Amino acid sequence: MPAYPVLVQPSGLRFDAETGTPLLLAAQTAGIKLPSSCRNGTCRACMCLMLEGSVVYGIEWPGLSRDEKEEGWILPCVAQAVSPLEIQAPHAxxxxxxxxxxxxxxxxxx
Known part of the structure; x- marks a missing residue:
């Protein structure tokens, strides 16, 4: 499976996210803690800003508004990388x- 590099700002931490793997799980596998709670896209505890790249979701409509998605907000617990990413997650x-x-x-x- 292809994997995409993910850069986490402002910490500068990096990890690879395999295709089909939620970003939260890929980060944890790499030894990086991102905020989380429900792990199914409803609580929004993991919400962070995608600065570069593209994701798809493992569920039909995660707990984000259309405006939030257009602004670049993502939910790493259900988002899957489809390109190299740069995300802003201050508590990583x-x-x-x-x-x-x-x-x-x-x-x-x-």
């Missing part, structure tokens, strides 16, 4: 893989 960050510190058990809390 590398996924922290550091294990949480172990805390000793101290008994019941009151």
């Amino acid at each position: 960050a590398p996924i922290d893989t550091t294990p949480a510190p172990v805390r000793p058990l101290t008994g019941a809390r009151r």
Whole structure:
């Protein structure tokens, strides 16, 4: 399957999105966290601005208005790349893989 490069601004993070794979899933596979919640295009928590490129949607009409789509807003949880992309996602960050510190058990809390 072809994959398209995705540049995330302003962080400069990059990942490849395979054809047919939602951008959110491709980012997570590459170790990049994008905001998300419902993962089905209705809550809009992942909404970000597409600066360059093209996407298609895995559902008929995601939770965006016609005006928002025309302005370049996308929902990465259901958007799939069909070209190289540049997106603006201010809260994107590398996924922290550091294990949480172990805390000793101290008994019941009151």
